[in-house]
Amino acid sequence: MTATWPPLDHEEVAWVPSGRPTAGFRAEPFGSTVFRAAVPPLIGALDPAPSPEVRALAEDASLELTRFDATLGGEVAAFAPLLLRSEALASSRIENLTANARSVFSAELGDERKRNATLIAANTRAMSAAIDLADELTRASVLTMHATLMAADPRHTPGALRNEQVWIGRSSTSPLGAEFVAPVSARVPGLLDDCLEFARRDDLPVLVQAAVTHAQFETIHPFTDGNGRTGRSLTQAMLRSKGVTRSVTVPVSAGLLTDVDAYHRALTAYRAGELDPIVRLTAEASLRAVANARTLVDELHDVRASWSTRVTARSDSSVWRLLDLLVHQPVLDATTAASRLSLAPSNVYPLLRRLVESGVLKEKAEYKMGTIWRADDVLEALDAFAARSGRRGEATVLS
Incomplete structure (x- = not known):
């Protein structure tokens, strides 16, 4: 009742x-x-x-x-x-x-x-x-x-x-x-x-x-x-x-x-x-x-692991920190990247170019915003998360 x-x-x-x-x-x-x-x-x-x-x-x-x-x-x-x-x-x-x-x-x-x-x-x-x-x-x-x-x-x-x-x-x-x-x-x-x-x-x-x-x-x-x-x-x-x-x-x-x-x-x-x-x-x-x-967290782990196979750099290179940032901030400009990594903007551009060449990032000039870089692998995982949210299904049953 x-x-x-x-x-x-x-x-x-x-x-x-x-x-x-x-x-x-x-x-x-x-x-x-x-x-x-x-x-x-x-x-x-x-x-x-x-x-x-x-x-x-x-x-x-x-x-x-x-x-x-x-x-x-x-x-x-x-x-x-x-x-x-x-x-x-x-x-x-x-x-x-x-x-x-x-x-x-x-x-x-x-x-x-x-x-x-x-x-x-x-x-x-x-x-x-x-x-x-x-x-x-x-x-x-x-x-x-x-x-x-x-x-x-x-x-x-x-x-x-x-x-x-x-x-x-x-x-x-x-x-x-x-x-x-x-x-x-x-x-x-x-x-x-x-x-x-x-x-x-x-x-x-x-x-x-x-x-x-x-x-x-x-x-x-x-x-x-x-x-x-x-x-x-x-x-x-x-x-x-x-x-x-x-x-x-x-x-x-x-x-x-x-x-x-x-x-x-x-x-x-x-x-x-x-x-x-x-x-x-x-x-x-x-x-x-x-x-x-x-599921989203697992997919993002897989994305990050796949990037490590595409990129070659010294172990102490800031490119690895940039990859970690992109998992959670998949759209950014150079100013944002520099601020989050505590680097000078001039030092960020070579890292961004390397990731474009590796296929991790895509680069696009946006109206009134300048150049923006995006990690489509992460964006696809987030959109898949939203799509799953809209599907009807049974709630998880706890054992």
């Missing part, structure tokens, strides 16, 4: 249309109408109790996340940024923001020609900010996450709670008939503080706590845009704060990509008072993420 949780209540709110023409050149009808807005329960002091089966699955998934984090050992520092980017890209794909790995790395170097890639790069910065603030989990830290995420979006107010009504539904001009109408804006500060009080507790199973916090956050919908990406950043902050992950960002959002419809159904079930669907989905997503990330 599915575990229960306090369901949403609702309140009737007057909606006064603006009367302005819509995109279809039809004006909203004049006159006041009434819609029903969600009133989520306060959860700060509640104890979630999913079914024994789902609770056990969540505990297994939590252990698997910790095990993967520890497995990388001395490689953590190198792989952590790459896995963070993978999580940011996957989180963005859930909201139909797609870009290949090459575009995202290019956006991080300053290429603003592709809007989706620029937004995904911003999502990476937001998740990094979330992890930096993991010990706080306060309203201020969430506002900082959102401000970082939305810094490049002039249509919304980065780092500010909404002061208007939002909803999910067919019409962009009215909440009438919407699939879900979020709480009125006056309730948002109190609801968010209560949600984060729940998130800071240390007496709950962590993955259950993270799943409930995420579902409650998305129900509150505290911002006019960027709620999903901010909420998933908050999940990563919780995993770090609770010690489930200590060094890397496991791409849990990539696990959710296997069935985005199920993700939305689980949120709907949570709002109806059912805990099991969102907890189960979070646990299964975590298991898929670990399996997928392990």
Whole structure:
């Protein structure tokens, strides 16, 4: 039997249309109408109790996340940024923001020609900010996450709670008939503080706590845009704060990509008072993420090994350090390479030319960016990781 949780209540709110023409050149009808807005329960002091089966699955998934984090050992520092980017890209794909790995790395170097890639790069910065603030989990830290995420979006107010009504539904001009109408804006500060009080507790199973916090956050919908990406950043902050992950960002959002419809159904079930669907989905997503990330790390090891057979150089040559860098930074310019290797730019160019001649790198002059070098072997592995994330399949079963 599915575990229960306090369901949403609702309140009737007057909606006064603006009367302005819509995109279809039809004006909203004049006159006041009434819609029903969600009133989520306060959860700060509640104890979630999913079914024994789902609770056990969540505990297994939590252990698997910790095990993967520890497995990388001395490689953590190198792989952590790459896995963070993978999580940011996957989180963005859930909201139909797609870009290949090459575009995202290019956006991080300053290429603003592709809007989706620029937004995904911003999502990476937001998740990094979330992890930096993991010990706080306060309203201020969430506002900082959102401000970082939305810094490049002039249509919304980065780092500010909404002061208007939002909803999910067919019409962009009215909440009438919407699939879900979020709480009125006056309730948002109190609801968010209560949600984060729940998130800071240390007496709950962590993955259950993270799943409930995420579902409650998305129900509150505290911002006019960027709620999903901010909420998933908050999940990563919780995993770090609770010690489930200590060094890397496991791409849990990539696990959710296997069935985005199920993700939305689980949120709907949570709002109806059912805990099991969102907890189960979070646990299964975590298991898929670990399996997928392990495959990615193995493929990158193979890429690095293959490069060693193509390149000849003295054992103390900086070219080997450049190869190590390219596994985790597969698109770069000479300035970035010089900075990361602590070399003068004039000393980097011969290394880059050698790797072009060896077939490790490809060189291209980009508009307004100068010459860019890319390692296609790594980019293909990252795009394969994203493709696997979008395939439906069974979660890894632990023995």
